[in-house]
Amino acid sequence: MKIAFIGLGNMGGGMAANLVKAGHEVRAFDLSEEALGAAKDAGCDTFDTAREACADAEAVVSMLPNGAIVKSVYEGEVFGRAPEGAVLLDCSTIDVATAKEVIATATEHGYAMVDAPVSGGIAAANGGTLTFMVGGDTNAFERAEPILDAMGKAVIHAGDAGAGQTAKICNNMLLAITMIGTAEAMKMAQKLGLDPQKFYEISSQSSGYNWSLNAYTPLPGVGVESPADNDYAGGFATPLMVKDLRLAMEAAESADAAVPLGGRAAALYEDFLGAGNEALDFSAIIKTYS
Numbered sequence: 001m002k003i004a005f006i007g008l009g010n011m012g013g014g015m016a017a018n019l020v021k022a023g024h025e026v027r028a029f030d031l032s033e034e035a036l037g038a039a040k041d042a043g044c045d046t047f048d049t050a051r052e053a054c055a056d057a058e059a060v061v062s063m064l065p066n067g068a069i070v071k072s073v074y075e076g077e078v079f080g081r082a083p084e085g086a087v088l089l090d091c092s093t094i095d096v097a098t099a100k101e102v103i104a105t106a107t108e109h110g111y112a113m114v115d116a117p118v119s120g121g122i123a124a125a126n127g128g129t130l131t132f133m134v135g136g137d138t139n140a141f142e143r144a145e146p147i148l149d150a151m152g153k154a155v156i157h158a159g160d161a162g163a164g165q166t167a168k169i170c171n172n173m174l175l176a177i178t179m180i181g182t183a184e185a186m187k188m189a190q191k192l193g194l195d196p197q198k199f200y201e202i203s204s205q206s207s208g209y210n211w212s213l214n215a216y217t218p219l220p221g222v223g224v225e226s227p228a229d230n231d232y233a234g235g236f237a238t239p240l241m242v243k244d245l246r247l248a249m250e251a252a253e254s255a256d257a258a259v260p261l262g263g264r265a266a267a268l269y270e271d272f273l274g275a276g277n278e279a280l281d282f283s284a285i286i287k288t289y290s
C-alpha cells in the first residue's frame with residue numbers, strides 16, 4: 001500500500017520504519033532535514049512537501065506535535081491533495097475539539113479519517129509495540145486497523161471521532177494522579193521508618209496495587225527497573241506529561257467535568273516542569289518529596 005507519513009520525529013521515525021518493514025511503500029515528509037535523512041535510511045521515499053508525499057497515497061499517517069499543526073497540515077496540504085477516498089490516520093496527541101473538527105472536514109472532502117493517539121514511548125514506536133486508541137466511524141476504523149497493526153501490539157476502537165484523544169488524556173490524567181499518589185506514599189513510608197522495598201513488596205500485592213508502583217516504581221533500587229534507576233533519563237518526559245495534562249484540563253472544562261485531583265496533579269506537574277526538570281522522566285516528581 002502507498003502510505004504518506006508526515007512527522008518523522010522521535011515517534012514517527014520508528015513508526016514509518018515499521019510500515020516499511022511490513023512491506024508498504026512509505027512516502028515521507030518532515031520539516032526537519034535530519035528526520036527526513038533518517039527516514040530515507042529506513043527505506044522511505046522522501047518528498048520536499050507534504051502535498052507531494054500525499055499525491056497518489058492510499059493512506060496518510062501523521063505524527064505531529066500539536067493540534068494547531070495537525071489542523072494546518074491537513075487543511076493546507078492533505079485535503080484536496082490526497083486522492084479522494086484515501087484513509088487518514090492522525091496518531092498525534094491533540095485536543096479533542098480539534099480532532100473532531102479535522103475529522104468532520106475530512107469527511108466533507110470524501111476521506112475516511114480516525115484519531116489514533118498512542119500509548120507507549122519511543123521504544124514502543126521503534127519496536128512496533130504501541131497501543132492505539134482509535135476514534136472514528138466503523139468504516140474508517142476498519143480501514144485504519146491493518147495499517148495500525150503494523151505499528152502496534154493493540155488497536156482498540158474507542159468510539160466516534162475524538163474518542164481516541166478522550167481515552168488518551170483521561171488515561172494520562174489517571175497516570176499523573178497514580179504517580180503522585182505512589183510518590184507520596186513511598187516517601188511517607190520511608191519517613192516513618194519503613195524500608196521502601198518492603199513497602200513496595202506489600203503495597204504492590206495489596207490494595208495500593210497500581211501501574212506507577214508495580215510497573216514503573218519511581219524510587220531508584222526499589223521494585224522493578226524503571227527510569228528512576230537511570231537518573232530519571234528516558235521514559236516519558238515531563239514536558240509531554242504536562243502537555244497531556246493541559247489537554248485534559250481543557251477537555252474537563254469543556255465537558256464541565258469535576259477533576260479536583262486531576263487539577264492538583266496538573267498544577268504539581270506545571271511547577272515541577274517550571275523548576276527546570278524538562279529533561280527528566282515524569283516519575284522524577286518523587287524528588288520533590290524530600
Ligand code: NAD
Pocket residue numbers: 006007008009010011012029030031032035050063064065066069073091092093094118119120121122235236237240243
Ligand atoms: P517530535 O518533536 O520528536 O516529532 C515531531 C515531528 O514533527 C518533528 O520531526 C517535526 O519536525 C515535525 N513537524 C512539525 N511540524 C511539521 C509540519 N508542519 N510538517 C511536517 N512535519 C512537521 O515529537 P514526538 O515525540 O515524535 O511526538 C509526536 C506526537 O506523539 C506528539 O503529539 C506527542 O504528544 C505524541 N506522543 C509522544 C510520545 C513520546 O514518548 N515521545 C508518546 C506518546 C505520544
